[in-house]
Amino acid sequence: MARSSTRPTSRDVAQAAGVSQAAVSLVLGDKWRGRVSETTAERVREAARDLAYRPNLAARNLRLGHxxxxxxxxxxxxxxxxxxxxxxxxxxxxxxxxxxxxxxxxxxxxxxxxxxxxxxxxxxxxxxxxxxxxxxxxxxxxxxxxxxxxxxxxxxxxxxxxxxDIADGVRQVASHLLGLGHRRFLHLAADVPSWTFEVRARELAAQLAAVPGTSVRTAHAPISIDGALTAAEAALAAPGPRPTALVCDDDKLAAGAYKAARRLGLRVPDDISVTGLDDLALATALDPELTTVRLDAxxxxxxxxxxxxxxxEARAPDAGDIPVELVVRGSTAPPSPS
Amino acid sequence: MARSSTRPTSRDVAQAAGVSQAAVSLVLGDKWRGRVSETTAERVREAARDLAYRPNLAARNLRLGHxxxxxxxxxxxxxxxxxxxxxxxxxxxxxxxxxxxxxxxxxxxxxxxxxxxxxxxxxxxxxxxxxxxxxxxxxxxxxxxxxxxxxxxxxxxxxxxxxxDIADGVRQVASHLLGLGHRRFLHLAADVPSWTFEVRARELAAQLAAVPGTSVRTAHAPISIDGALTAAEAALAAPGPRPTALVCDDDKLAAGAYKAARRLGLRVPDDISVTGLDDLALATALDPELTTVRLDAxxxxxxxxxxxxxxxEARAPDAGDIPVELVVRGSTAPPSPS
DNA sequence: GCCTCCAAGTAATACGTATAACGTCGACTC
DNA sequence: GAGTCGACGTTATACGTATTACTTGGAGGC
Incomplete structure (x- = not known):
């Protein structure tokens, strides 16, 4: 009780158990086999418990070097x-x-x-x-x-x-929408310089370019519901034939796209199909529920x-991208005949 | 370059600058006024920069005791x-x-x-x-x-x-709904033992009890959209006069409530008003947007x-609860005359 | 009876830092 | 020219731990 104000150290435990500090470290570090008797070890453990001893991590880190x-x-x-x-x-x-x-x-x-x-x-x-x-x-x-x-x-x-494996996710989206019959696309892209978004753009362009008769426009938006709303509304209200499918870089953008569609009096999926990417809780909160790519965060x-x-540990890390999975819900349907 | 494999220490910096380790600590710790000349200090700083020196936090923590x-x-x-x-x-x-x-x-x-x-x-x-x-x-x-x-x-x-100030938030919700004319309530409560949810239940009950002619039922659900869907659907389909207002313990539960209403063919807010609590991004992604209590996380x-x-620092912390604010959106309306 | 060896510990040390206590050297005072 | 003082440092030390050497008291072998 002399040192009741400060936290107990291994030396305090040692004193309480009547052993040296080294013995405490050995016992508590589980390196005592053949070095300390079982009875002494138990005495040390008990003292540590009584004092509510916790090793000082700073000291340990310093000593161990990691x-x-x-x-x-x-x-x-x-x-x-x-x-x-x-x-x-x-x-x-x-x-x-x-x-x-x-x-x-x-x-x-x-x-x-x-x-x-x-x-x-x-x-x-x-x-x-x-x-x-x-x-x-x-x-x-x-x-x-x-x-x-x-x-x-x-x-x-x-x-x-x-x-x-984002590229594969985009392939699955493109394949799904193309299979439904869509040919006029709008890509609602995240306005963030990052490799992961570059991949989306590149792969989508590549997939659509492989199919004759497709067209794709791109709109950029910051990753927020309101940002996406503004960008999507402007893009959908632009002159020319309206896209029938809206591919969004992530679910938040898709939520903004829903709001844009609503404002413009367009119905999802009847007038326009929408896809996301992430599969957040948001995706199933939307009405209709969002077709999206599930990423296992x-x-x-x-x-x-x-x-x-x-x-x-100087080992080679596992190679291979993490697979992703298209989840088809109610936000995608064949384009209405125009 | 002798110690190129391990990170440089303050002693390495000292050697490079031709001073003692103590001087390095003084300079880098900004305690050198009147103890080290400006030129020497600059030499130390330069050496530290050259070696990309970073103090070892473990050692510092040990020394400082915090x-x-x-x-x-x-x-x-x-x-x-x-x-x-x-x-x-x-x-x-x-x-x-x-x-x-x-x-x-x-x-x-x-x-x-x-x-x-x-x-x-x-x-x-x-x-x-x-x-x-x-x-x-x-x-x-x-x-x-x-x-x-x-x-x-x-x-x-x-x-x-x-x-x-959750209690005040609940008061605002109750006052808002009562003002719209609602009298039959359903409380969709989080199935989590926690003071913050107890407060919601207690305060809601107290507010409604103060108004003659009100009734309130309670349904419990885990905090997830699907959990809320199940619980809300069962509660709304129960026999007896249907509640006209659904007060949810948080926005996620409200999202589940929307889905339940949709399944039962009820329209928000025409057939039933819904409120949440949190004001997550989710709240404005819903259709109609959710009336909820904004918490400043x-x-x-x-x-x-x-x-x-x-x-x-052994000071007294600021007292006083953090104010919250009701945000009225499209999910609440007067009850339809039945 | 003496050497060996093992069990059961202990003493000593280093990790890298911050800081208190202690030099040293020149300038200035009178 | 003795004493004082400030500027500029340095030396020494402690923080709490893990671990490497070392000690000691027997038990066993022959």
């Missing part, structure tokens, strides 16, 4: 998607005794543009979404093990990459963390 | 709400040189039921949502400074609390972090 903590850099948390990525990454991390610290990218997160300063933690590695591009230069400065999420595999300077996070663990 | 890192315990991240709380808390934290580590509660986060083990960080304090109740006993074990979010002020054992997080900083 922290079992990694940083996850994401563009934002405002959507379930990256929340899911975090959850998946944190689960795998916990299974391996790691913790995950989050750095949601700079827009308004404070004066510190430096992800390492803001996340006050000593780190063993970094997982970064390519959408948080502004933080990346700072990250490359530190030579920490790095895994990139949804990033150009050929352009990431040797960092390991883990990607969703948690699996994405898990694979990201697994890849980082592989890098840390 | 980590400037706090833990945020939330029930889940799958909705924007707690993502917003995190964002707000992290912003204030960053402004004060703190970092925030996240612990989304146990459902499926791994074998470690212990938030401190899972978040591999040495902590200075904890902010915990009362909805993550299962983690709380573990948290109380450690005598860390604690701030509770949305928790019973009288029952939180002396921990500081920061609350949204980021402000909530900011206030939580401010309160924790106050506790850490």
């Amino acid at each position: 922290t079992r903590t990694v940083l996850l850099v994401v563009p934002a948390l405002t959507t379930e998607f990256f929340a899911g990525v975090y959850t998946g990454a944190a689960r795998v991390a916990a299974d391996h005794g790691f913790g995950v610290v989050l750095y949601p990218s700079p827009e308004g997160i404070g004066p510190a543009r430096d992800p390492f300063a803001s996340a006050q933690a000593a780190l063993d590695g970094v997982i970064a979404s390519s959408m948080a591009a502004d933080a990346l230069t700072a990250i490359r400065g530190d030579q920490l093990p790095l895994v990139m999420l949804d990033s150009d595999p050929s352009g990431s300077l040797g960092a390991a990459t883990v990607n969703l 948690e699996l994405f996070g898990e694979r990201g963390m697994q890849a980082l663990l592989a890098v840390l | 980590t400037r890192t706090v833990l945020l315990v939330v029930p889940a991240l799958t909705t924007e709400f707690f993502a917003g709380v995190y964002t707000g808390a992290a912003r204030v934290a960053a402004d004060h040189g703190f970092g925030v580590v996240l612990y989304p509660s146990p459902e499926g986060i791994g074998p470690a039921r212990d938030p401190f083990a899972s978040a591999q960080a040495a902590l200075d304090g904890v902010i915990a949502s009362s909805m993550a109740a299962d983690a709380l006993t573990a948290i109380r074990g450690d005598q860390l400074p604690l701030v509770m979010l949305d928790s019973d002020p009288s029952g939180s054992l002396g921990a500081a609390t920061v609350n949204l 980021e402000l909530f997080g900011e206030r939580g972090m401010q309160a924790l900083l106050a506790v850490l």
